[in-house]
Amino acid sequence: MAEKLSTEPYKGVRDFYPEDMAVQSHIFDTWRRTAESFGFERYDASVLEPSELYKSKGAENEEMVNEQTYTFLDRGDREVTLRPEMTPSVARLIAGRHKELAFPVRWYSIPNLFRYERTQRGRVREHWQLNCDIFGSDDIAADVEIIALAYQTLINFGARPEMFTIKVNDRREMKDFYHSLGVIDEDSITKVTRLNDRFHKIDRSEYVEELRQIVPGAAEAILAFLEESKQTDNAVTRALAEIGITNVEIDRSLARGFDYYTGTIFEIFDNDPKNNRSMLGGGRYDDLTSLFGDERIGGVGFGMGDVTMRDFLETHELLPQKKAGALVVVIPTEEALNLEGEKAATRLRAAGVSVTVDISTKKLGKKLAAADHAGSGYVLVVGEDEVARGEYVLKNLADGTEVSGALTKIADAISS
Amino acid sequence: MAEKLSTEPYKGVRDFYPEDMAVQSHIFDTWRRTAESFGFERYDASVLEPSELYKSKGAENEEMVNEQTYTFLDRGDREVTLRPEMTPSVARLIAGRHKELAFPVRWYSIPNLFRYERTQRGRVREHWQLNCDIFGSDDIAADVEIIALAYQTLINFGARPEMFTIKVNDRREMKDFYHSLGVIDEDSITKVTRLNDRFHKIDRSEYVEELRQIVPGAAEAILAFLEESKQTDNAVTRALAEIGITNVEIDRSLARGFDYYTGTIFEIFDNDPKNNRSMLGGGRYDDLTSLFGDERIGGVGFGMGDVTMRDFLETHELLPQKKAGALVVVIPTEEALNLEGEKAATRLRAAGVSVTVDISTKKLGKKLAAADHAGSGYVLVVGEDEVARGEYVLKNLADGTEVSGALTKIADAISS
Numbered sequence: 114m115a116e117k118l119s120t121e122p123y124k125g126v127r128d129f130y131p132e133d134m135a136v137q138s139h140i141f142d143t144w145r146r147t148a149e150s151f152g153f154e155r156y157d158a159s160v161l162e163p164s165e166l167y168k169s170k171g172a173e174n175e176e177m178v179n180e181q182t183y184t185f186l187d188r189g190d191r192e193v194t195l196r197p198e199m200t201p202s203v204a205r206l207i208a209g210r211h212k213e214l215a216f217p218v219r220w221y222s223i224p225n226l227f228r229y230e231r232t233q234r235g236r237v238r239e240h241w242q243l244n245c246d247i248f249g250s251d252d253i254a255a256d257v258e259i260i261a262l263a264y265q266t267l268i269n270f271g272a273r274p275e276m277f278t279i280k281v282n283d284r285r286e287m288k289d290f291y292h293s294l295g296v297i298d299e300d301s302i303t304k305v306t307r308l309n310d311r312f313h314k315i316d317r318s319e320y321v322e323e324l325r326q327i328v329p330g331a332a333e334a335i336l337a338f339l340e341e342s343k344q345t346d347n348a349v350t351r352a353l354a355e356i357g358i359t360n361v362e363i364d365r366s367l368a369r370g371f372d373y374y375t376g377t378i379f380e381i382f383d384n385d386p387k388n389n390r391s392m393l394g395g396g397r398y399d400d401l402t403s404l405f406g407d408e409r410i411g412g413v414g415f416g417m418g419d420v421t422m423r424d425f426l427e428t429h430e431l432l433p434q435k436k437a438g439a440l441v442v443v444i445p446t447e448e449a450l451n452l453e454g455e456k457a458a459t460r461l462r463a464a465g466v467s468v469t470v471d472i473s474t475k476k477l478g479k480k481l482a483a484a485d486h487a488g489s490g491y492v493l494v495v496g497e498d499e500v501a502r503g504e505y506v507l508k509n510l511a512d513g514t515e516v517s518g519a520l521t522k523i524a525d526a527i528s529s
Numbered sequence: 530m531a532e533k534l535s536t537e538p539y540k541g542v543r544d545f546y547p548e549d550m551a552v553q554s555h556i557f558d559t560w561r562r563t564a565e566s567f568g569f570e571r572y573d574a575s576v577l578e579p580s581e582l583y584k585s586k587g588a589e590n591e592e593m594v595n596e597q598t599y600t601f602l603d604r605g606d607r608e609v610t611l612r613p614e615m616t617p618s619v620a621r622l623i624a625g626r627h628k629e630l631a632f633p634v635r636w637y638s639i640p641n642l643f644r645y646e647r648t649q650r651g652r653v654r655e656h657w658q659l660n661c662d663i664f665g666s667d668d669i670a671a672d673v674e675i676i677a678l679a680y681q682t683l684i685n686f687g688a689r690p691e692m693f694t695i696k697v698n699d700r701r702e703m704k705d706f707y708h709s710l711g712v713i714d715e716d717s718i719t720k721v722t723r724l725n726d727r728f729h730k731i732d733r734s735e736y737v738e739e740l741r742q743i744v745p746g747a748a749e750a751i752l753a754f755l756e757e758s759k760q761t762d763n764a765v766t767r768a769l770a771e772i773g774i775t776n777v778e779i780d781r782s783l784a785r786g787f788d789y790y791t792g793t794i795f796e797i798f799d800n801d802p803k804n805n806r807s808m809l810g811g812g813r814y815d816d817l818t819s820l821f822g823d824e825r826i827g828g829v830g831f832g833m834g835d836v837t838m839r840d841f842l843e844t845h846e847l848l849p850q851k852k853a854g855a856l857v858v859v860i861p862t863e864e865a866l867n868l869e870g871e872k873a874a875t876r877l878r879a880a881g882v883s884v885t886v887d888i889s890t891k892k893l894g895k896k897l898a899a900a901d902h903a904g905s906g907y908v909l910v911v912g913e914d915e916v917a918r919g920e921y922v923l924k925n926l927a928d929g930t931e932v933s934g935a936l937t938k939i940a941d942a943i944s945s
Contacts (some may be wrong), residue, residue, distance in 0.1 A: 118820050120625030123609055126575035128622055131636065136572045151880055152855030152885025155550045159655050160576065160641070161611075163600075169534055183577075185601035186646055191721035193539055195577075206544055209536030215899065220547065225576070229604055239575050254888045256866035261875065284659055352868050356875045367834055404534050438569030451670035452768050459677065459772045462566055469568025472670045473633055483631065 125238030129262060137241075140422055141223055147266045148221040151258070153245055156220050158202040160227070166201045169404050183227050189228055195227035199244045199416070201474040202399070206246055209407030216249025216410070237420060247415030248401065256377040256397055257352045263381060263393060264358050271431045274305035274360040275348045276334040277392070281379045282342075282367035284396075290338060293507040294331040301327055303372070305335065312339060339366045349377055356448065361502045375399040393417035432473065438487030441507075443525065444480045446496040448472075454495045457505065460520040461493070464528035485510055493523070541654030552848060553657075556838055557639055560659040563682045564637040567674065569661055572636050574618040576643070582617045582929065585820050602892055611643040614757070614830070615660045616817070622668040623819030625665055632665025632826070643785030654834060664817065672793040673768045673815055675829045679797060679809060680774050688849045690776040693808070696765055697795045698783035700812075704752060704930045710747040717743055721751065726784035728755060765793055791815040792831065804844040809833035824902050854903030855885035856924075857943065860896045862912040864888075870911045873936055877909070880940035882920065909939070 122128045129137055144154070167178045183195040192517055196202055199222055207214070222244045229238060233452045245262055247255040260279060264373045267277060283304075304327045313322055324332040342365035346354075350361050378396035380504050383389060395415025402410045426432045441461055445454035454470040461468045469489075477494070484492045492508050499505045505525045507516045516526040538544045545553055561571070583594045593602075594600055599611040612618055615638055623630070638660045645654060646732070661678055663671040676695060683693060707718050728889055740748040759783035762770075766777050784888075785794045794812035799805060811831025813904045818826045842848045857877055861870035870886040877884045887896045900908045908924050915921045923932045923939045932942040 117822055118581065118621070120544070120621050120821050122575060123577045123579050124605070124607065126577055128575075128625075129573040130626065131570035131572055134573055137573070140570060143596065149855075150545045150881075150883045152858075152875075152883055154547035155549055155554060158545050159538060159544075161542055161643075161655070163535070163539050165534060182601065185599075187599065191540065205534070205536050206546060208542075209548065215889075219885065227577075239577070250888050252864060252867050252888050254871050254886065258790075258871050258874075258886065258888075259867060261871065265878075352871070354726045354864070355868070356872050375557040403534050404531055414762075439565075440784075442568075448668060451668050451769070452673060455670050455674050455677065455768070456772050458567075458674075462681070465566075467568055469635065470670065470674065472666050472668050473631075474676075528896070 114121050127237060127239070133249065135435075136423060137419065139433060140419055141241070144221075144223060144266060144417070144433050147262065147269045148245055151219065151262050151265075153219040153221040153262075156206060157204070157224065158196075158206060158222075160195055160203075160209075160225060161193050162196050164194040167194055167197070181229055183229055184256050196224065197226055197228050199224045199226065199242065201413075205399045205405065206317060207410055208402040208408075211402065211406070211408055211410060214249075217412075218248050219246070220248065226270050230377065238461060243417045243421040244414065245395075246412050248412035249410055250413075251411060253348055253352065255388070255413050256349050259354070259395065259415060260349070260353060260377075260379055261358060263379075263395070263417065264353075266416045267381070267425075270422075270426060272425075273411045274358075276384055276429055277360065277425075278382045279358070279361040279379060279385055280364040280367050280382060281347070281377065282364055283347060283349070284374055284379050285376050287365065288409060291331070291335075294328075296328050307370075308366045309339065310368035310370060312368075313393060322465065323362070339416050341488070363482065369394055369396055373398045375411075379415070381394075381418075383428065385428050388424055390421070391419045392425055413456050425442050435488070438484070438489040439467040440489060441466060441468045441491045441493060442480075442484035442489045443468060443470045443485070443493055444477065444484065444494050445470065445472070446477055446494060448474065450495050450497070450500065453500050457493060457495055457520055461527065464500065465526035466527050491527070536879055537690075537741055539618060543653060543655070549576060550854040551837060551851075553835065556796065556835055557657070557851060559685050560637075560639060560682060560833070563685045564659070564661055565720075567635065567676075567678050567681070570620070572638050572645060573640065574612075574622060574638075575639060576611055577609050578612050578618060578621075578930060580632065581916040582621065583610055583613070599647050612640065612758075613642055613644050615640045615642065615658065616656055616830075617662065619662065620676055620817045622825075625817040625825060627822070627824055627826060627837040630665075632939075633671065633828075635662075635748075636664065637661045657835040659833045661811075662828050664754055664828035666829075669764055669768065671829050672765050673772070675811065675831060676765070676795055677772060677774060679795075679811070679831050679833065680769075683841075685796070686838075686842060688841075688845060690774075692800055692845055694798050694800055695769070695774070695777040695795060696775060696780040696783050696798060697763070697793065698774075698780055699763060699765070699793050700790055701792050702763065703781070707747070710750050712744050712747050717906070722784045723786075725782045726786060727757065728782035728784075734757065745874050758782070764831065771894065785810055786842060789816070791827075795831070799844065801842050801844050806837075806839055810839045820843045851904070854900070854905040855883040857882060857884040857887045857907045857909060858896075858900035858903070858905045859884060860893065860910050861888070862893055862910060864890065866911050866913070866916065869916050873909060873911055877934040877940050877943065880942050880944035907943070 127188055129426055164178055164184050168175045182197050183321060189194050192396045223242050225239055225242060227239050247259055308323055345363045350363060351363050367378060374396040376397035380391045380394040395416055397413040399411040400409040443454045443458045445451045451472045458468040458470045490510060493505055504518055505520060505523060580594055580600050584591045596817050598613050616652060639657060641655055641657050642684060663675055667706040724739055737752060758779045761779045769777050783794060790812040792813035796807045796810040798807055809831055814831040815823040815827040817828060859870045859874045859943050861867045874886045897908060906926060909921050919935055926940045932939055
């Protein structure tokens with residue numbers, strides 16, 4: 114036999130042992146519960162997509178596909194990519210049924226996404242993301258609702274509003290402002306937008322210098338606009354305030370990287386100084402689907418990643434301490450009684466509760482300690498006497514109370 | 530711009546539009562609920578694994594990796610494979626923490642798996658699978674429990690026992706029988722086992738002919754053993770009967786393809802003549818982990834696929850007819866009231882129910898019809914009068930009853 118195999122996962126991806134998976138399930142369950150409470154319907158697609166889906170928007174995308182994705186030729190010489198983001202896939206699905214769908218539609222998904230990049234803290238090569246979109250409505254109510262959904266997701270994790278800030282901007286308002294300064298060519302506006310994306314990451318002087326190179330006559334006015342923006346509001350922030358969401362500010366420097374946004378854009382920042390970064394972002398786009406046909410379908414949406422979500426929950430101590438143990442542990446006193454234990458467990462499960470049987474070779478005392486350590490609620494010992502009499506004792510590990518009798522009686526006691 | 534992009538998914542994989550995803554979620558939720566009711570803990574790993582994980586068992590596996598998997602070189606020249614099965618991944622995880630884990634452990638996962646093969650009915654290139662294993666116990670109670678879990682999964686989907694048959698065999702019992710006939714070399718036993726795997730797929734005469742070529746002196750005895758097996762039982766089938774599972778038969782022809790099984794093996798067959806095939810299979814293995822180190826850890830487990838599961842549920846009409854609509858649809862009477870609609874929805878969600886707002890441009894009557902069509906339970910109309918008075922009417926779509934008043938009163942009425 115060859116040398117021993119490594120137990121490490123592939124570089125840049127994560128294993129989820131049960132204690133990690135419990136956190137992951139908590140995150141996915143909260144995402145799902147919140148999205149569905151807003152009437153969003155779940156969709157999915159395969160992680161494998163034809164590579165042309167990502168290349169279609171021109172040379173820049175082709176470079177991204179070639180350098181930052183997992184792309185390979187399959188055995189039929191088709192070029193295939195592990196999806197790096199969900200938007201192209203959902204655009205494909207929406208375009209594929211745009212005639213049958215009753216717009217507006219609210220869709221969400223929790224896909225895994227792959228990016229080939231240098232691994233560093235918080236930068237893994239595979240991560241999961243909650244993607245929520247409202248397609249086919251250009252009403253401001255959709256913008257407000259999508260931000261309210263992002264907000265409510267954090268609240269449903271137990272976050273308080275003072276733990277995070279929703280920053281809002283609007284591409285149309287920015288465009289109107291640039292036009293008012295005489296900056297009207299698209300190229301300059303795109304350059305300023307991309308520079309603004311770095312506003313909080315570079316020195317003020319560096320920002321000003323680069324800005325002057327792009328728009329010599331308008332730099333001071335733009336800088337003033339960005340620096341005074343927190344005192345202002347717009348229709349979206351006022352509507353959010355009306356539904357009780359007030360940890361919101363206009364940030365005119367907010368740019369978002371993607372060129373396809375056309376209206377409202379927003380990001381949510383963790384307020385904790387240890388973790389002060391963007392946790393999620395999204396915005397409104399006019400055209401999701403024209404690559405697939407003649408019709409343009411717009412919408413508004415956001416994406417929220419599992420790694421940043423977990424960092425936020427850990428930073429603010431919002432992860433539940435609940436252990437994963439079954440509610441009832443059935444404990445046979447010796448190996449010869451394991452099958453009797455399975456029989457008892459089957460009866461108790463009929464009450465709709467989770468039941469495990471300790472079929473380890475441990476002694477009774479160690480089994481009782483293990484049940485307590487696992488956070489289980491009850492134990493039921495199965496010994497020779499119990500089997501002979503057909504009467505058992507269910508012990509509550511929290512308060513020590515007991516219920517005795519036939520298994521049907523005990524099942525009733527658990528389920529009531 | 531280039532020609533229009535196709536809206537088709539990559540060859541051999543599936544898109545899940547909301548109505549398909551609802552079925553998928555129903556299957557995954559039922560799998561999860563059942564596994565957790567038996568105290569199984571969920572784990573996961575990435576779909577990307579180092580290719581050597583699958584090649585390590587020798588030339589046959591290397592051929593499988595080269596011909597039937599998605600395998601490619603990453604940008605760092607590492608050979609990587611999209612997992613074709615979960616067992617090597619879970620073996621890797623178990624081996625990686627075998628010193629810390631308190632055996633026996635009960636683990637489950639719902640991974641997607643990729644196989645590169647010709648696409649045909651029921652044969653997709655990506656499918657999902659429920660994988661359940663009990664590791665680190667050689668007690669028969671584990672064999673019985675894992676079969677009971679597979680059984681209970683189908684029952685929890687609404688299946689009745691007469692809809693399916695659990696076929697059981699035992700590799701040790703088969704070996705003892707071959708030995709009793711003087712067939713003792715491992716090579717002959719392996720050949721007979723593989724031939725038995727085709728017992729129900731080929732003619733009796735073809736089977737006998739091939740069997741005679743392998744074991745000339747023992748063919749008749751083996752054939753008789755296979756054909757009479759349904760009248761027999763063993764310790765596993767007797768224990769299953771004791772916990773109320775009686776749609777079970779011994780089938781001495783049951784072989785299971787995998788060489789790593791060493792004891793109990795089982796499959797569950799759909800009894801419907803239209804769909805008469807194996808839905809899931811599993812068994813006991815002695816050694817999962819020695820490829821990773823010196824210690825052997827055995828167990829018993831099974832895998833159950835989403836495609837065969839869905840076929841079974843459709844054949845027996847066990848898919849729920851429930852529609853995915855939100856419980857309450859808030860209906861603004863005109864676009865200018867959409868934000869008022871969002872406000873009302875926010876209040877009602879505080880009652881813990883799902884609420885959507887119809888921000889389409891449809892007329893009121895069409896909106897009411899759409900809410901009914903979506904299977905929603907209630908509608909709440911938001912018109913100018915309602916907003917001015919702060920009083921709304923919640924209408925129950927099932928029985929036509931109404932509750933009127935402030936939103937707090939209505940929220941109370943919904944949640945009670």
